[in-house]
Amino acid sequence: MADGADIANFPVGGGEMGGLIREFDWSRTSIGALVRWPQSLKSVTAFLLHSPVPIVLLWGEDGIMIYNDAYSVFAGDRHPQLLGSKVREGWPEVADFNDNVMKVGLAGGTLAYRNQELTLDRRGKPEPAWMNLDYSPVPDESGKPGGVIAIVVETTEAVLAERALVESERKLRALANATSDVIYRMSPDWSVMQPIEGRGLIPDNSAANPNWMEENLVAEDHAIVRLGIDEAIRGRQAFQMEHRVRRPDGTIGWTFSRAVPVEGPDGEIVEWFGAASDVTARRxxxxxxxxxxxxxxxxxxxxxxxxxxxxxxxxxxxxxxxxxxxxxxxxxxxxxxxxxxxxxxxxxxxxxxxxxxxxxxxxxxxxxxxxxxxxxxxxxxxxxxxxxxxxxxxxxxxxxxxxxxxxxxxxxxxxxxxxxxxxxxxxxxxxxxxxxxxxxxxxxxxxxxxxxxxxxxxxxxxxxxxxxxxxxxxxxxxxxxxxxxxxx
Known part of the structure; x- marks a missing residue:
């Protein structure tokens, strides 16, 4: 009777998935009814149910799936049908991938993937997803692997954001290469110019340069340019001015320069991004x-x-x-x-x-x-x-x-x-x-x-x-x- 009482209360808590596990007819699966579960299986199940991280347990040769609330969110429309299913049948689109997971895990090996791309059908249609996956074997009472536990952290949003950033930077580089303007970046107080390609308007700058004004501008224009910079910083507004520059060949040229402030998450200006056009011929x-x-x-x-x-x-x-x-x-x-x-x-x-x-x-x-x-x-x-x-x-x-x-x-x-x-x-x-x-x-x-x-x-x-x-x-x-x- 004591064992039956314990089984009736197992698992204790565990949110929505705890209730579903208690109500599920496990006798229809290869791991059998709850009353027959070994202590090792119950222990790992109790562990994963109380974890905020998406975790799924693949038990036995069939990889019967037991998971927590966080993983149910990851599963999407396939939840709750995934509970108690064989992993190869539950995720047929990645059956080969899971075959390898079960082979390695039940042999006592571990696997780790970072930003692994898999095409999953979670919302009625196949779609790419990226995730960090860590697989480890779970020993049973005999000390041999009885199953494989998987920690699943989806990184799709981060991967797509990074790709969007890379694409944005690629387009920005293409735009910079397509234009004859000098593209430049300044520190928040304009004290340092970041490396730039001068494009014949000013000398190239391969390293951060704190002496950019002295080296690139005509001395007589320093005061008026500094005044325009200070006004832009105070007003947190675009800097815009025509002024003279020292060209690489030693001659004096003219540029139309415009820069806008770039704000960080806290609203503070983290840098200035600008473009300088060669207007020497026009002047x-x-x-x-x-x-x-x-x-x-x-x-x-x-x-x-x-x-x-x-x-x-x-x-x-x-x-x-x-x-x-x-x-x-x-x-x-x-x-x-x-x-x-x-x-x-x-x-x-x-x-x-x-x-x-x-x-x-x-x-x-x-x-x-x-x-x-x-x-x-x-x-x-x-x-x-x-x-x-x-x-x-x-x-x-x-x-x-x-x-x-x-x-x-x-x-x-x-x-x-x-x-x-x-x-x-x-x-x-x-x-x-x-x-x-x-x-x-x-x-x-x-x-x-x-x-x-x-x-x-x-x-x-x-x-x-x-x-x-x-x-x-x-x-x-x-x-x-x-x-x-x-x-x-």
Missing amino acids: RGEEHLRLVINELNHRVKNNLAMTQAIAAQTFRNAGDLKDAQERFTARIVALAQANDLLTGERWASASLRGVLEQAMRTHCGEEGRCTIEGPDVELSPKTALALTLAMHELATNAVKYGAWSVPEGEVSIRWSLYMPEAWGERIRLEWRERGGPPVSPPERRGFGSKLIERGLAAEMGGTVTMQFAPEGLACVVDAPRNLYGKGE
Whole structure:
């Protein structure tokens, strides 16, 4: 009777599974009714029922399953049918795995697996699961293994989280490799920069660097950058600024840098994560644009002043208003053509040949009536404008009164470089007309002559001589070459 009373109370407690074990008809299994259980089986059953860790006992050759409440959660929809079943039949999808477990365990061996992946049907469909598994033999009264006890700790969430982290890091590395930006990480107070690849913007940094500001930034920018960092730290907000950097080749570049704080579980900032873009080309472009605008303003003022002078000289004492208007329009057109030429060269310089060809294009008429010869010489923008207006006056005079006023007349424009003793290199340019009406010196010098002799000579720093020979007008310009390519 005492044994029956003990059996009626076995197992004592054990939660839901304790009750199910007491109510289960074990006589239908190979281990027999509870009254026949050996003490070793009852002891290990009592142990596992009071463990918070998922534990299952596989008893006998069939591996009859006895488990606790924690394991019932792991079993999912297969609980409570697993209780008292053979392990190979209870988990048929991993029968081969459990065959090996029973073989090793009943032979007295142990097994341990970490993050073991098994495909289990626990919720109506097969799904991968990862777990830490520890198998140990349980001796019976004879001292030989009577079963195998398994401690099962599922690690699926941890494994998937780790894989997600690895995938996230892989994508982040791919993004970092795909972008030309410098990706950087800073300590919470920005005192230390973590290793980075500088991508040509700043030197590479293979170790944590506490001297990053001194090494990578221009000294004059330290204060303003530090001010921006302190403001971002105080406000726990993004840092964002354009500032100069020292490039690996020693030159100064510009970067647009933006970093955001990364918080830990306690809400404290654990690091800053940022990206720095190389905006050197854009900043240089903006600076060049400012210079161009300033230069354009200067050119406009010069052109307006020149236009005002042309107007004043053209209409002063003009007897025939219509003729004066035509001459004024022609001079403005010549000035505009010179500006077109300079605009195509970004107002840096203009070739002497290009200036002469453009100035003669609308005047010389038939091919062969104008010869232009000479070596390549660059003119400053201001010299190009003055020479254009002077050539326009000579061409206009040739069309009205000189060589181009008759079909057989010709004009040659030739220039050469020479080196007088004790002087620097000079240029000599000659305008010569032939085949036109006889020429005699004018009684009065008009605006065109003054523009040629005075204006051009003053601009080029040389001399301009007008020779009114009977066979045709000649204009000789002699000036230092070093004034070409200079000026405003």
